[in-house]
Structure formats: structure tokens, C-alpha cells
Amino acid sequence: QAPRRAGLGRARSNLPARRPVVSWHMTGICAGRVVAITGAGRGLGRAHALAFAAAGAKVVVNDVGASLHGDGGDLSPAAEVVAEIVAQGGEAVVNGDDCSDWDGAGRLVAQAIEAFGGLDTLVCNAGIVRDRMLVNMSVDEWDAVMKVHLRGTFCPVRHAIDYWRGQHKAGTPRVARIVTTSSGAGLFGSVSQANYSAAKAGIATFTIVAAAELGRYGILANTIAPSARSRMTEEAFAEMMRAPTDGSFDRMDPANVSPLVVWLGSDACDITGRAFEIAGGELNVCDGWQHGIPIDKGDRYTPEELGAVVAELIGRAPAPAPVYGAG
Ligand code: NAD
16 A cells, blocks of 8 residues: 655756645545445445545446346446546546455455555445345345345455455555445344345444454454435435435435545544444444343243243343334
8 A cells, every 4th residue: 555645745856846736636535545345336335436536545446237126237337437536537447246256256356456456445335125025025035135235245355355364464464444334224124124134234243253353464344334315215215315405415415424434444444343324424333232231040041930031131121223114
């Protein structure tokens, strides 16, 4: 990773002094870092790619260009994001691999190294939905969502840490950062999204384990639970997602989520293993499952006595956050 440059020094020469050309690309919080973002052709991933580029990063824009349900493929959204970054003087390349495919995820990491000389930050953002009440959910709807979210997080992370461990062992460590994308559905549950909620809960837990295991290599890993307007939300939550027409703060603009992701993906981030909720300007840290205060009998319980013990435990425990869409 190139050292962060505070500005360009004036070259010593006999030429008349010129004002140095300093753009935000050179001075941003991610100047010189190489960032790969999955699902960056649209929605949140697109906003993250633009924000990382504006913060000085070189960006690998991954996207298969799938439909909301994961079908089909179209490289043009990713290519448009790259064109937008390049037009603004940034550096970016398209990667059209399926991030949930083992070899595809390997090519994504390899492309960052080939195109930009390394990888510093991996943002796992790609996602699909196949919403259905459990009574009607098919096994294909279950598998498709699990594949994109869970394999689509594990595969690129696994390839990235292979590279980062190699760099660490070679004595050329990268300041490596992983940002995964969970969801309020994963942290609290969401009716008609049992598949998506389970996958997103898996991503949250995967991330805390990654943080615990990878800290020794200097790799920090955090997850986010965003809320923003995208094709994933603008119909299902039309009222909540609508952009204001009176010029007030557009709370659900996906670009509001990106500064957090840029910070988590920068070498300024010194936090690992945490989940952050973000919606507009509202940022929060979420605590996961907590141990309650146990009742220890010091012996094996009988089934008959457990009703009273459980009632006491439930009575003293805080009420759980409601499942989205329940009741
Ligand atoms: P989106 O549909 O606009 O973007 C998702 C992108 O991922 C698409 O461009 C799609 O082509 C791409 N993609 C899908 N499968 C892929 C694969 N296998 N490989 C590479 N790319 C793939 O949706 P979004 O709202 O921007 O969602 C981004 C992430 O944020 C998702 O993980 C989503 O679950 C999560 N999320 C979004 C919200 C929200 O409010 N929008 C809330 C919680 C979580």
C-alpha cells in the first residue's frame, strides 16, 4: 500500500512554480488502497465504489449484473460504475465473476493484485432476495439465497486471506480490512425472509469469527446492517424509502451508508468484530446475543422442573427486539 500523501511537494527545478495539482483522490482516507467490492454495479455497492474512489482508493467493481432474485447476468452496471469513477479521475476495473463461485472469487482477488498490485480492503456486499413465507418457501429459494450471501462472503474472504497471510509471512503485510454486509433482518429477523434472515445472521457471526481468527495477521473485520433505497427495498418499503421532494436530507440515499464502509475499510479503522447499523445519519453499534444470568442447579434438570426455571429466566431477561414485520 502506498503511503498516504498529504499533498504534492513542489519539484525542485528552474521552471516557474506551478500550483500543484492535488485532487481528493490523492488525499482521501483511502489514498493508495486497493479495494474490491462485490455486487458494486448497483445500489449500495455502487455507492461504496464511488465513495472509495473519491477517498483515493483503486477499486475492483465486481458484479454479475443479476436480477434482484439472482437470475441472469449483465456486465453493464459494473462497467458504468467504472466509467463514472474513471471520468472523475479515479482508477477502477470491472470484474464480472460470480462472487459465490470459488474460482470466480479467486479471479476477483487475483484481478486486484494484477491490476493494482495488491488488495487492502474487501467489501462483501453482493446480495439477492427470494422472499416467501416459510409455508411456501422452496428448497431452491433457500439454496439460492444461502449461496449468494454465505458462499458469496466466504469465497472472496478465503481467497483474500490467503493473499494477506502470504504477504504477512513475506514480511510485506497489508493493512487489511474486511467489511461484510449483514442486515437488520439478520440481526433481528424479518417475516417472509427466513432464508435471507438466516443468511444475514450467518454473515454477522461469520464476521465476528473472522475478526477473532484474523486479528493476528492485522486483518480487521466488521459487518454493517444498512437501510437504504435500492431495487431491493424501494418497492417493499416504498413509503419509507421515498426521496424527499422538499430538498431536505435524503435519509435513504445509499450514499449515506458508504462513508461508514469507507472508514471501516481504511487504515484509520481500529475496530474489529462489530456490527454497525446505519440508516441516513443514524449510526449505531449492535450487540449480538448475550449470556443472561444463569440459574445453575449444580445437577441435571428434570423436564418437569424446567417450566418454572425457564419462566424465571425469561422474567429477568430483557425483552427481545421484535422480528421485523411480526404482529
Ligand atoms: P441491489 O440489488 O441493488 O444490489 C445487489 C447487487 O449484487 C446487484 O447489482 C447484483 O447484480 C449483485 N449480485 C448478486 N449476486 C451476485 C453474485 N453472485 N456475484 C456478484 N454480484 C452479485 O441491492 P442493495 O440494496 O444495494 O444490496 C446490497 C447489499 O446490502 C445486499 O447484501 C443486501 O442484502 C444488503 N442490504 C441492503 C439493505 C437495503 O436497505 N438496501 C438492507 C439490508 C441489507
